[in-house]
Amino acid sequence: MRIPDVAESTPLGRMLPQSVRRRLENLTDNLNTVLAVQNPRVMAQMAPSAVRGLFLKVGRRGEPVAMQAGHAALFDFAYPSNSPEMRALYAKAKKLQWDAARDVDWSVSVDPHDPAVPLLPEDFIAWDVIARYAPRVTPEDRRDVIHAVSAWMLSQFLHGEQGALFAAAQVTEAVPSMDGKLYGATQVMDEARHVEVFHRYVTTKLERLYDINDNLFTIIDSLMTDGRWDMKFLGMQIMVEGLALGAFGMFRKVTKEPLLADILRRVIQDEARHVHYGVLALREHFTQHLSERERREREDWAFEVAVLMRNRFLAFELYEERFGASMNWAQWTEVMEHSPGMNLFRTQMFSRLVPNLRDIGLLTPRIMPHYERMGLARYFEGRSALQLGDAET
Numbered sequence: 001m002r003i004p005d006v007a008e009s010t011p012l013g014r015m016l017p018q019s020v021r022r023r024l025e026n027l028t029d030n031l032n033t034v035l036a037v038q039n040p041r042v043m044a045q046m047a048p049s050a051v052r053g054l055f056l057k058v059g060r061r062g063e064p065v066a067m068q069a070g071h072a073a074l075f076d077f078a079y080p081s082n083s084p085e086m087r088a089l090y091a092k093a094k095k096l097q098w099d100a101a102r103d104v105d106w107s108v109s110v111d112p113h114d115p116a117v118p119l120l121p122e123d124f125i126a127w128d129v130i131a132r133y134a135p136r137v138t139p140e141d142r143r144d145v146i147h148a149v150s151a152w153m154l155s156q157f158l159h160g161e162q163g164a165l166f167a168a169a170q171v172t173e174a175v176p177s178m179d180g181k182l183y184g185a186t187q188v189m190d191e192a193r194h195v196e197v198f199h200r201y202v203t204t205k206l207e208r209l210y211d212i213n214d215n216l217f218t219i220i221d222s223l224m225t226d227g228r229w230d231m232k233f234l235g236m237q238i239m240v241e242g243l244a245l246g247a248f249g250m251f252r253k254v255t256k257e258p259l260l261a262d263i264l265r266r267v268i269q270d271e272a273r274h275v276h277y278g279v280l281a282l283r284e285h286f287t288q289h290l291s292e293r294e295r296r297e298r299e300d301w302a303f304e305v306a307v308l309m310r311n312r313f314l315a316f317e318l319y320e321e322r323f324g325a326s327m328n329w330a331q332w333t334e335v336m337e338h339s340p341g342m343n344l345f346r347t348q349m350f351s352r353l354v355p356n357l358r359d360i361g362l363l364t365p366r367i368m369p370h371y372e373r374m375g376l377a378r379y380f381e382g383r384s385a386l387q388l389g390d391a392e393t
Contacts, residue, residue: 108259168184171232180280368380
């Protein structure tokens with residue numbers, strides 16, 4: 001079932017004040033996002049977080065948000081070391097630590113409007129589509145939009161890293177493996193460093209920090225409040241970190257700004273280890289220790305999160321800030337769906353995720369047609385974190 005957009009599809013809706021129409025468009029879009037969830041267990045699990053994130057917009061109130069965490073902290077006073085792969089990953093993580101204040105050259109000057117050193121290429125955005133609805137966009141406007149898009153994306157990376165920081169701390173407590181706990185401690189440090197480096201870049205170099213996207217807030221809220229350690233692992237290590245790894249890689253390839261490229265290179269090195277950690281921890285658990293009902297629930301949950309993560313790159317926050325007076329919600333969606341750079345990000349950020357889902361048993365013939373409809377079949381046979389090994393970590 002899909003609810004039509006009454007703000008645009010009815011004469012009465014088109015007569016409403018613009019601010020009211022915008023709220024109705026947002027409400028309709030959020031309701032359709034929730035109604036698209038097929039598995040009733042997944043819907044029940046995500047519903048409280050969806051209400052807080054999509055409808056109440058708790059993440060955008062400019063105040064700290066309390067998320068009630070509930071999980072068991074597992075102690076093992078025998079200190080067994082029975083995972084050589086995890087122990088090796090821990091040893092590598094200790095060697096590859098870096099200091100965001102010391103090792104990054106913050107003296108590099110960044111001008112977000114300098115066309116000679118663009119944060120993103122100008123053709124990242126579908127200007128031809130924008131011109132249909134906002135015909136008076138100047139070259140300076142274009143550079144400012146590219147600045148805004150870059151700041152918005154990096155702001156979402158920052159918010160995701162804060163979620164990863166808290167999730168890594170929870171997982172370190174809850175994961176059964178002692179080798180996993182030792183490695184998990186290095187990830188907590190990694191995520192703190194990522195929060196530090198992205199926050200410093202966005203606030204001191206781009207001077208523009210955006211609120212957390214509602215979809216991303218919903219995912220983080222759902223993970224923080226779930227008491228099952230493997231769901232925290234699946235959500236953060238495989239889904240959020242896996243998608244971020246693909247997005248970071250694409251951003252690094254297209255940016256011409258050297259400081260940002262260096263930051264992303266360092267972060268990618270860390271993130272690859274984090275995803276590898278998640279695959280190591282979950283592959284046996286999902287394939288051997290879960291019932292079929294439990295496995296299918298996680299498979300459905302992963303797909304729904306993939307849909308939400310793809311939607312977070314429609315950048316409605318930018319629409320509200322810059323184009324709300326010249327186009328409606330559906331027209332902005334058209335801009336984002338036809339923008340070459342945004343399309344590249346939305347597909348490439350799945351390049352690491354899909355093979356990893358396959359390796360942990362969550363990409364069965366039952367769910368594959370859903371990913372095919374998202375245009376992701378090309379990644380079914382891709383290389384996973386385990387296959388990439390040292391080539392990426």
